[in-house]
Amino acid sequence: MITVKLLILLLVSSQLFAAGLRAGTARADLTPDGPVWMSGYASRKKPSEGVFQKLWAKALAVDDGRSRVVIVTTDLIGLPRQVSEVAAARIQKDFGLQRSAILFNSSHTHTGPLVWPNLHIMLDPTPEDEKQLQAYAQHVTDALVTVAGAALGALEPADLAIGHGSAGFAMNRREPTPKGVKIGLNPQGPVDHDVPVLRVTSKDGKLLAVLFGYACHNTTLTGEHYQLSGDYAGQAQAFVEEKHPGANALFLMLCGGDQNPNPRTKIENVIAHGHELSDAVDGVLKGAMKPLRAPLRSSFRTVEPAFAPHDRATFEEEAKNADRFRVKRAQAMLAAYDNRTPPRRLSYPIQAIRFGKDLTIVALGGEVVVDYGLRLKRQYGTDKEDLIVAGYSNDVMCYIPTKRILGEGGYEAVESMIYYGQPGPFSDDVEETIIDGVKSVMGRVGRKSK
Numbered sequence: 001m002i003t004v005k006l007l008i009l010l011l012v013s014s015q016l017f018a019a020g021l022r023a024g025t026a027r028a029d030l031t032p033d034g035p036v037w038m039s040g041y042a043s044r045k046k047p048s049e050g051v052f053q054k055l056w057a058k059a060l061a062v063d064d065g066r067s068r069v070v071i072v073t074t075d076l077i078g079l080p081r082q083v084s085e086v087a088a089a090r091i092q093k094d095f096g097l098q099r100s101a102i103l104f105n106s107s108h109t110h111t112g113p114l115v116w117p118n119l120h121i122m123l124d125p126t127p128e129d130e131k132q133l134q135a136y137a138q139h140v141t142d143a144l145v146t147v148a149g150a151a152l153g154a155l156e157p158a159d160l161a162i163g164h165g166s167a168g169f170a171m172n173r174r175e176p177t178p179k180g181v182k183i184g185l186n187p188q189g190p191v192d193h194d195v196p197v198l199r200v201t202s203k204d205g206k207l208l209a210v211l212f213g214y215a216c217h218n219t220t221l222t223g224e225h226y227q228l229s230g231d232y233a234g235q236a237q238a239f240v241e242e243k244h245p246g247a248n249a250l251f252l253m254l255c256g257g258d259q260n261p262n263p264r265t266k267i268e269n270v271i272a273h274g275h276e277l278s279d280a281v282d283g284v285l286k287g288a289m290k291p292l293r294a295p296l297r298s299s300f301r302t303v304e305p306a307f308a309p310h311d312r313a314t315f316e317e318e319a320k321n322a323d324r325f326r327v328k329r330a331q332a333m334l335a336a337y338d339n340r341t342p343p344r345r346l347s348y349p350i351q352a353i354r355f356g357k358d359l360t361i362v363a364l365g366g367e368v369v370v371d372y373g374l375r376l377k378r379q380y381g382t383d384k385e386d387l388i389v390a391g392y393s394n395d396v397m398c399y400i401p402t403k404r405i406l407g408e409g410g411y412e413a414v415e416s417m418i419y420y421g422q423p424g425p426f427s428d429d430v431e432e433t434i435i436d437g438v439k440s441v442m443g444r445v446g447r448k449s450k
Contacts, residue, residue, distance in 0.1 A: 402430075
């Protein structure tokens with residue numbers, strides 16, 4: 001009897017997978033109704049002034065007959081866990097997905113609204129400002145759930161394929177100087193110009209969606225710009241959609257924490273970078289691409305990288321600083337000491353979603369520097385199976401440096417932690433803690449390192 005049941009189960013499973021994949025896509029408007037405080041540059045002194053380009057949440061859902069995953073991208077600076085985890089819990093409850101099957105990613109545009117409480121130390125909001133920002137964060141939360149549900153509701157038989165292009169405007173920004181590393185131009189620094197492209201077509205050949213990525217800060221427009229926009233990533237999505245009417249273009253931010261667009265500051269730079277990236281995507285779509293197959297597998301876990309040792313005296317001294325951002329960070333840390341909860345470790349999300357034996361997407365939280373993407377592609381990339389390594393996923397809580405960058409110092413390793421309200425730099429084992437976490441989720445989806 002057991003043998004008969006087993007044969008029936010195997011037959012049903014084989015029939016489900018033989019039917020192939022189904023996919024659905026949807027979008028939701030995230031553009032604020034009026035002026036709103038923007039995020040990304042501490043130099044801004046006033047709310048936004050108009051809209052250069054609408055901001056979107058977009059979702060791609062995939063079903064293999066037994067499992068489903070949904071990838072949600074946003075034209076935002078980043079999603080704090082206060083938003084992403086609430087949205088994920090609602091998606092789990094409403095649509096029956098596992099947490100590991102829900103991936104959130106943000107383009108990290110610096111011409112978008114602040115998503116409370118992410119980077120709130122950059123602001124001195126009035127009570128009314130804070131109320132508005134909290135309301136917007138709730139709107140974002142609701143939109144994430146809605147767009148995920150809409151994509152799941154739109155599932156239809158589809159073909160998925162992966163290919164790669166290249167765009168050259170990303171440049172390493174960690175410029176060595178006699179006084180240390182500064183944000184500038186470093187043509188000799190590590191970069192990753194890869195443009196992975198995931199194509200989704202209906203069974204009659206219609207393009208339904210394109211998911212593409214790039215490892216570069218979404219900061220072509222600098223702090224003097226006050227119009228809301230998705231920057232180069234928003235432009236690239238729009239250009240792809242113009243070329244393919246009816247398709248949804250989704251941008252996945254990769255490991256671009258220490259990369260900047262070059263050149264930058266002007267609207268024409270945004271348009272040029274958007275064209276270069278969209279042209280790379282279109283070139284891939286016109287060429288041969290590798291099919292993706294079932295089954296879908298996913299894994300999600302958190303690890304806890306440690307911060308470097310700190311004590312109360314450090315922040316008592318910092319509270320006397322002339323820099324108001326340091327003072328605000330110090331006040332937050334002193335309050336944590338008063339509550340006997342000074343942060344010693346960070347809760348850090350790591351996720352893997354695997355399509356058959358054809359592609360794995362690794363999603364890392366925070367502003368991940370390019371070294372992680374390059375290292376993981378060396379460890380897990382093969383000619384037979386693709387690998388995409390995304391940063392800015394599920395929670396954007398601070399920069400994520402490597403041991404090398406910690407040793408060099410500079411903004412990504414030290415100063416940025418002030419604006420994120422973190423106690424200071426990580427300890428030297430942050431890189432290996434995260435790599436070990438990646439090894440764990442990769443093992444759970446059946447992917448081994450070389």
